[in-house]
Each structure stands twice: as C-alpha cells, then as structure tokens.
Amino acid sequence: MIRKISIEKGVSVAELLDQFAETAFNARRLGEAGRIYTQMLKENAFIFFSLAGAMMPAGMGNVVRGFVENDFVDAIVTTGANVTHEIADALGYSHFKGDENADDVELSKRNVNRIYDVYIENEAFEGVESFVSKIFQELEGRYSSFEIVWSVGRNLPKTSFLRICYEKKIPVFCPTLHDSILGLHLYIHGKKLVYDPRKDVEEIVNLCFQDEKMGALIVGGGVPKNFVLQAMLLGKGFDYAIQITTDSPHWGGLSGATLDEAKSWCKLTQDARSVTVYCDATIALPILYAYLLDRSQQENF
C-alpha cells in the first residue's frame, strides 16, 4: 500500500527517506536505495562506488569522504576530472557559484572556466599542476591509476577523501586518467611515469573474485559505471546494485541502461536486488549518505 508522506516539523533526512520508500516514482526508488544499502552493509558486502559527473565541483567532496571514512565503500572508480577538482579543493582553491547563462567568451577573458553553474579559475589548475608535477616527476615505471592517485592523496590534507583512501588503502580507480587535466599534467611532467591500464584491469578483476557479497553504488554513467560492471563479466555477478542517474533507458546507451539489462550479461546475479533512482546526484547522494549515517550507527553495523 502507498503510505502518504506525513511530515512533522524538524523531520530528519533519514525519517523522510524511510517514508519515501512507501510512496511511488523516484521517491520510492530513493527509499529503496536506502534499504538496499543498509542490507549491503549488514552483510558486509564489498562495495564498489562508481562516480561520474562533476561531483567535486558541485561540492560533494565531503559526502564522498564520508562514504570512505564510514566504510560505506571499499573501492572507488571515478573520472580524472573528479580527482583533479578534488585536488584543487584540497589545495585550498575554491569553486564558485556561477551563472549557467553567463557570457562564456567574457568568462574566458577573465580566465574563468564554467561547469554549468560553477566557476573555477585557471589559477586553480596552475596550482594543481605545480603540486602534481613534483609528484609525477618522482615516479618512475608502470603504475596503475589507483597507485598514481594514492601517490597524490598521500600528499594531500586529511580533509580530502583522496588522503583517506590512501591511508585506508581503498583503491581509487581512474581508468580515464589521461582524459583529464590531471592526465595532461601527467603527460607533460611524468616523463618516466607510465599509466598502465592493464594494472587497473588486473586489480579490479581480482576484486571481483572475492568471497564476500558484492555490491555497487553507481552514480552517473560513462566509464566509471562500465568499468565496474564489466569487471564482473569475469566474476560471479553483483548481488546488489544501486544506480543514481539522469539518463534514460530508451536512448539505448550504457549510461542509461537498466540494471536488469546487466543481468543478461551476468554482471548482476539472477536474483540480485537492485534499484535505479532517476535524480540529480547532488540531491540524491547526500540524502542517501545522511540516511546511512543515521541508520548504520543506530543499528550498529
């Protein structure tokens, strides 16, 4: 039965999400995501977190750090762009509230780069370059992307999830490292450093062969989504999967594909529990995190 949402003054995010689960459409889907996630945590599943989209520029860095600090995730797959912008933040550069209808030529003259309604100045990228160039110059040989990201994270303050991942030895796969400003810096400054994607494939495939229950939190599509799912082509299939996306199945692409479709490829097990939430992740991800923070401490898993 659909239960009508009933809101009291001061309602917590966690309480609201529990109510969402008894409604319909994407409120229900988001509520179901909360329930699947708590089940994953209770069963100590190994959880991949694929993260596409401009989440760092949008101010989601501490939410990601929270997932890491609270052991809500065990491995991350993200874009070079998110790593780049997280470094900028960690070094003290800011992203700014901008106007999505701004005059972009004018912005370019002011050395301001636009990401929808977020601005970042060129000097932030110069700061990142200065910081990583020293790190990249010292590295030699063939590295996986997560080893490169760890090398960076080691040198960042504890406010950054990249530092926490380094300390916890949580791999941050970045299979599109070369497709980012960080990748350009690597190309320019890491003359003796080779990013070897094979090492990424080897490691992620290994992670898929663990005995634990396997779960995935998929935010956005693109390579991060595919890299996680594809690794399971060789594994036993995910037991749980949560997808937060603004893409649609009916365009036919992988980013919008349903998690059912993944079952035909055996990327999910036949009886996997999964849900897709159609929602901007800047809204859905903090809500999901707030819920987990509340419920995990309450239920002590």
Place this chain on the structure above:
Amino acid sequence: MIRKISIEKGVSVAELLDQFAETAFNARRLGEAGRIYTQMLKENAFIFFSLAGAMMPAGMGNVVRGFVENDFVDAIVTTGANVTHEIADALGYSHFKGDENADDVELSKRNVNRIYDVYIENEAFEGVESFVSKIFQELEGRYSSFEIVWSVGRNLPKTSFLRICYEKKIPVFCPTLHDSILGLHLYIHGKKLVYDPRKDVEEIVNLCFQDEKMGALIVGGGVPKNFVLQAMLLGKGFDYAIQITTDSPHWGGLSGATLDEAKSWCKLTQDARSVTVYCDATIALPILYAYLLDRSQQENF
C-alpha cells in the same frame, strides 16, 4: 563560493536544504526554491500552486494538505485526475505499490489500473462514482470548477486537502475537470450541472489583480502551469516563481519552458525572482515542504 555539503548524524531536511543552496546544479536550485519561498511567505505574497502529475497516487496528498493548512498557498490549480484520486483516498480506497514492469493485460483482467509503479483497483473508481454522483445530481446551473470541487470537498473528511480548501475557501481550479474520470462522472450524473470554464477564467484573472506580491509554485507542466501563467497576461506579472519539473527547455514546449521565457510574455515581472528545479516532485516537494514547516515556525512568518 561553493560550500561543500557537510552532514552530521540526524541532520534535518531543513538543515540539508540550507546547505544545498550553497552547492550546485539541482541541489542548489532546490535550496534556492526554499529561500524564494520563505521570502514569499515573509512578504505575504498571494501564492498560486499549480500541480500536475500523478501526485495523489504517489502519496503526496498530505504534503499538499500541509501546504494548505499552513497557509503556504492561496489558490490551487490541478488536474481532474489529482482530484479524482484524492477523493478515492479520502473515501478510504488505497493506492498500492506496483511494478512498472508488470503485465498490463494481466492487470486489466484483475481490474487493476497502473500508474507507473502504482496500482488502483476499479472498485475505487466505482466508489468515487457512487460518492460524487449524489453530489452532482443535486447541483444545478453553471459552476466554476472550483465550486464543483468545493461541493465535493465539503463532503469529505478533514484528512483530505479538498475539505480543508473548502473550509478555508481556497479555490482549487480544475480547468481540465472534463478530462478526467471525475469529468466522466460529471458527464454521466450531473445532467443539470454545467461546468463553465468562463467562471474559472474570470476568477483566476481577478486573483491576478490583487495588490499583494504575487507568487507561484509550479509543480509539473501542462494546463495547471499554463492556466496560472496565462492569467498573468492580463495581470501585473508574478514577483516570484518556483518551478519543479522533469521536462527540459530544449524540447520547445510550455511544460519545459524556463521562467525567463515567461518574462518575454510579461507573465513574470522584469525583476522577478525565480528558479527551476529539475527533479521528480515526489522527492523535491516533500523536501520543500519540510523546509517551510521548519523555517516558518522558527522565523514566525
């Protein structure tokens, strides 16, 4: 500056929304909606609430009632479908959690009707018909849609926002009354009752000529959105507008049109404050309501 979201255990919806306002994308837009709405309330604006989409089947009835009970809105424009399903709920019939991938032919054989992932049985509509047929049979002459809806609301329990609207004399315009199951019942049972759209136009245009600041909360598109905005073609323009939609501007239709476009038509004033939130209203509307509940009592407006 973008401020990273920082979430503590037990965070309230209102606290989270305040943080949303300092981020990006649709989290920021939803945060801005909260701020615009509190400003509308502080300035005692007259607020139209246009409500399209299957919000009643989705369990949003009490949220709408909350808007009404707390004087967050002064006039409603909605679809015949929402009124029909609200009556069903108020009469004790349930909507059920369904499966959007169900076999629809099978459902039809079981007399179950599907609205995405919500089910409702035929007997609910039979109950509605039985209830409204008596009311419609007693009405005679030319009625506006909101007079018809009040006539219904008067006979419903106080759990329904339709009853509260009747008591508070808040008009619930339903300019597409005939385009709903309720409209079919009207056609069958209200032989002496004429729904006269002219009376709707007269009243809504009158409402647009008040001295107060004028505001609009627009949920979904379609006729409810247009009926509110068009009335202002003859008025002075909205000073505030909040739009929650899943449509997009680039398809060219009114439902997805930006609120800036409405300025070219003078439906919004030149310096109107407005925001569009691209989000499923089952998520965004309860969040906005929870925020208002919190902030309005706190700030005593």
Place this chain on the structure above:
Amino acid sequence: MIRKISIEKGVSVAELLDQFAETAFNARRLGEAGRIYTQMLKENAFIFFSLAGAMMPAGMGNVVRGFVENDFVDAIVTTGANVTHEIADALGYSHFKGDENADDVELSKRNVNRIYDVYIENEAFEGVESFVSKIFQELEGRYSSFEIVWSVGRNLPKTSFLRICYEKKIPVFCPTLHDSILGLHLYIHGKKLVYDPRKDVEEIVNLCFQDEKMGALIVGGGVPKNFVLQAMLLGKGFDYAIQITTDSPHWGGLSGATLDEAKSWCKLTQDARSVTVYCDATIALPILYAYLLDRSQQENF
C-alpha cells in the same frame, strides 16, 4: 536481425524510414511507427490525432494540413495555443526565428514573445483578437470546442488546416480552449457564447463507439493525449497507437506513460499494436508524414 543502414545519394525520406525499421533504438521505433500507420490506413481505421506542444509556432502547420487533406486522420485533439497560433499564421502574421538565449526582458520591451527559439509579436495576437472577436460576438448558446473551432476555420483561407477541417467536418477538439489566448478572447468577446466541455465529452465518446478499427497518433502528452485515451475508457480500446514524445516513463506522469500502461486501463486492446518514439516531434512528425505520403500513393490505400 539488425540491418545496417545503407544510404545512397538522394535517398528519400520514405526509403530511409524503411531502413530505420530494421535498426534499433528510436530509429527503429520511428520505422515501426511508419509500419503501424500504413496498417491503420489499409484497414481504414478511424484515427485520432492528439497534438500537444508548440507545433504551429514551430512551422508544422502544413504537415498537419497534409494529414488532414490526405485523410490520414479523422479527428484532432489539440491545445488552444496551437489553434491560436494557426490562426495567426493563416491571417498572415509570422513566427520568427529567435534565440533561446535572448534577453527576455528586452524582448518584452519590444513586444516580442518567445517560445523557446521562436518569436511572435504582440500585434499577431491583436490581429487574432480582432479576427475572432467578430466571430465570437455572433455566436450564441452552448458550443462544443470543435464547433467553435469550425466557426473560426470557416473564415480562414484554405492554406489553414482549420479551414480544411471545417470543410471535411473533421472535429478539432480543443478541450483546453479556455487555457489559451483564444480562450481569453472568448472570455472577453463571446459574452453570449458558452464553451460547454460536456459536448466535447459526448462527441468524443460517441466517436469511440464506432465499428471501425480505432487508432491514435499521439504527439506530446498533456490533455490532448489524455482526452483521447480517456474516451476509450468507455469504448472498446484502441487497436493501434503511435506515440511521439520527449517525456519518459520513469517520472510517473501520464504524458510519459507507456502505451502498455494504457492496456491496464483497457484504453488499448489487449493485442493492440503500438509504439512510442522518443524524439522531438518537429523531426519525427514530418518524417512520418513524408513516409505516409509516399507509401499511401504507392500502395493505393
């Protein structure tokens, strides 16, 4: 088997659409729409054409006229806005190519109204008002929307589909007449003229009780879509349905609902043949029309 598209110089639209049908995603869906439509025509189905969205401002008026002239449709359900803009066109006023990023306040000062990337000047609406005011002043009593639209169409040149519909006695239902500029003119000038929605409901329900096979071409959502489908609640169900939309099922609303969902309501027959094409109708509708023009004359149905 998927057959790869193979294009020769000078390929016709009809040839391309036949190839689309053997591919995937929305190309296939559009191809399937062509096939379903030709089957409807061969079987002499009675075809409803629901038309939402700003199709007249977008330059689709002659395409609609073509559907009417070639007997591809038997009844139309559209918005007051489309009728209003068709009148403006027929009277010789133009829509202009505009810029969707224009300064809307500036436009309003120049008396230009924007519909995404289309402009129309206030004087066009003044011309429409002057034209229809005379017609409305002469009408007296209760009219259906299609009678009102016929009264207008009778006075327009043969370049307009409204004139052709009048001559062919093809009803143009406009159940949201009052929700348009035309409706405001009606409210102002048609003092003795009552738009009675009941007459619309009566007539469209009657049309649903014919012996022929029943079909629907649904462009966009909103009231036009629902008004056609709902009429079939009392009828035997559509045997064929084609939907062209840019909305998505997963938002839960009627506009984006699948045609399968309509089967649970018995609005489509159990074994109805149907397809949804996810595409801007400014692209899909002319392609579909070009296909029908070609195939209908070739196969002589």
Place this chain on the structure above:
Amino acid sequence: MIRKISIEKGVSVAELLDQFAETAFNARRLGEAGRIYTQMLKENAFIFFSLAGAMMPAGMGNVVRGFVENDFVDAIVTTGANVTHEIADALGYSHFKGDENADDVELSKRNVNRIYDVYIENEAFEGVESFVSKIFQELEGRYSSFEIVWSVGRNLPKTSFLRICYEKKIPVFCPTLHDSILGLHLYIHGKKLVYDPRKDVEEIVNLCFQDEKMGALIVGGGVPKNFVLQAMLLGKGFDYAIQITTDSPHWGGLSGATLDEAKSWCKLTQDARSVTVYCDATIALPILYAYLLDRSQQENF
C-alpha cells in the same frame, strides 16, 4: 522567419533537412548541423568525430564508414565497445532485433546479451576473441590505441570502417580501450602489448596544432567527447562544432554541457559556429550523412 515545412511525395532527406533549418526546436538544430557541416567541408576543416553510445549494435556501422570513405571526417574517437561490436559485425556475426522488456535472466541462460532492444550472442564475442587474440599475441611494446585499432582493422574486410581507417591512416582513438570486451581480450592475450594512453594524448594534441580550420562532430558524450575537447585546451580552439546528444545541460555533467560552456575553457574559439541537436543519434546521424552525401557531390567540395 519560420518557414512552414512543405512536403511533396518522394521528398529526399536532403531536401527535408534544408527545410528543417527554417523551422524551430530540434528540427532547426538538425538543419543548422547540416549547414555547419557543409561549411566545414568547403573550408577543408580538419574534422574530429567523437562517437559514444552503442552505435555499432544499432546498425550505424555503414553510416560511419560513409563518413570515412567520403572524407567527411579526419580522426575518430570512440569507445572500446563500438570497436568490439564493429569487429563482430565485420566477422559476420549479427546483432539481432530484441525486446527491451525481455526477461534478462532468461536471456542470460540462452547466452544472449541485451543492449536495450538489440541482442548479441556470446559466440560473437568468442569469435572476436579468437580473431583478436592472434593479432594481440603478435604485437609487442607500447602502442597507442589507434595503432592497436589499425592493427585490427588491417585484418578486417573492406566492409568495415576500421579497415578503411587503416588504409586511409585515419586514427581511431580509443582512449577507453581497456574499458571494453576488447580491452579484456587485450589483457588476456596481449601479454607483450602495452596500451600506452600517453601516445594517444601526444597524437591528439599534435592534431590540434594544425593550420587548418578545426571542426568536431560530437555524437553522445562521455570520454569520446571530452577527449576531443580537452585536446583543444592546448590548441587554438575549434572553429566549428556539432553535437548530437540526448543528455541535457541542467544535470551539470560534461556529456550534456552546451558548446557555449566549452568557450569559457577556450576549447571552442570565441566566434566558433556550433549547434547542439537533442535527438537520438540513430535518427539524426543517418539524416546528417544523407544530407552531406547529397550536398557534397552537388556542390563539389
């Protein structure tokens, strides 16, 4: 002025597209794409073609080959998936018309993999593996992705665009090679073969420093889009860009970002001519190709 579309029997795709350019919404955008592209060809621009999405499974392989054979593009950036499926096609394996609502567990038991409404059998991937394993075993040392793709293309029949690209020395960048089934085969069989992304970055950056006018045809988002645009961070900016996408700007991600946004990053020149077409590429790309085929031979550029 908006010119109404006027369609004669047998209208060609090229004629229709010319008419589209004088209408509105995405028909106009697609028409404008045709015009920008012909201008690029007349000016002998160097044209990048970024191709994301499951275009090969959808039957678009020969369209892509047409772009290559007719010198409409000078460099391609695509996904490992598209290369994998093109190899399968070229080896004689088929993609099949499937049902997007199929039972995916059932499909998995039949060794059928689903891509929305397309099926492909496991044996196709086994065939690909058998074919590429021999090639990969013979390669030794550090290769760029386009060198690896050329090595494959050399061994394919002339029906495949990969063979044509090899012969014409048109680079097919595949910066996410490792994120595909082909990448898994590389990981398993190419023990002495290292895919070195640095070589991709070097080459694409070099290509951005040419004297010619620079253009981009961007189909879908993801890494292919970003890899092309990012290379221009170091170059002079694109003079022309056409984007065909089903994503939206308001979600904030790169895939849906406007081409104006790219100007703030100087990825496009200040006065670049560009357009975004919001349409399924299975519809828009063949139309654009048919137009170019017609117009290029007619105007002899």
